[in-house]
Amino acid sequence: MRIGDVTVQPLLDGVLPMPPSVLYPDVSMSTWRSLPGTIGEDGLLPVPFGGFLATDEQGNRVVFDLGGGVAPQLVPGGDPPAVRELLPIQLEKLGCPLDSVTDVVLSHLHIDHVGWASTDGRPVFPGARHHIHAEDWKHFVDERADEAVRSKVSPLGDTAALWDGDSVSLFGWLRLVHAPGHTPGSSVAVIESQGQSLALVGDLFHHPAALDHPDWRCGFDWDAELGAATRAHWAHQLRAAHTPLVGPHFPDLTAVTLR
Ligand SMILES: [Zn+2]
Secondary structure (H helix, E strand, C coil), X not given: CEECCXXXXXXXXXXXXXXXXXXXXXXXXXXHHCCCCCCCCCCCEEEEEEEEEEECCCCCEEEECCCCCCCCCCXXXXXXXXXXXXXXXXXXXXXXXXXXXCEEECXXXXXXXXXXXXXXXXXXXXXXXXXXXHHHHHHHHHXXXXXXXXXXXXXXXHHEEEECCCEEEEECCEEEEECCCCCCCCEEEEEEECCEEXXXXXXXXXXXXXXXXXXXXXXXXXXXXXXXXXXXXXXXXXXXXXXXXXXXXXXXXXXECCC
């Protein structure tokens, strides 16, 4: 994907087929069956997880979300992923050594987004600033909402760059906007360059089928009511602006435009 002067490439970490009710507990199987190209014959939804690499002409290399990491257990009590691509290998293939990454943006601190934050207690991207909303750091690290997440992100140490409030601009082309509900510090990354734009929405939407249904409750939402309100707001905004969007669980990590 080319957004003005910025190139965005998908980084697949793996694919985990799961019952769609894990993501959307209130949506029936008959609804999924009526949506072509979603669930397979086995009734499972193949859910990718991964991230994106954005590069600009100034040499900045920004990775958005970090997949599930080594041997992840992404669904409590669940199977390991059926497909593993491994995000660091994808980066190397794109000619981007791990120590050349300048920035990591974490949309939120769920385990399937912080898997490659650290291994063996050391940051995987030692030269990168890791941008995390302070509300998520407080919830997951200080208040210990999830010990697996805490042990993944605690080793970030001084490389963790916490931001607060409604939004922050990291570069002329990159703005992070607080979008709470899925977690307290969830955020959307908006890329804008030369009149073109793209929104990296994290887990605001897990599947494009949900774009027309912001009221679909996600099984992993921290605050379901706030989550629904935030989704409705963003769906409206992105539709009005004709801004394409993509998240790290979208099929083939491919962007869609709301009509
Ligand atoms: Zn997720």
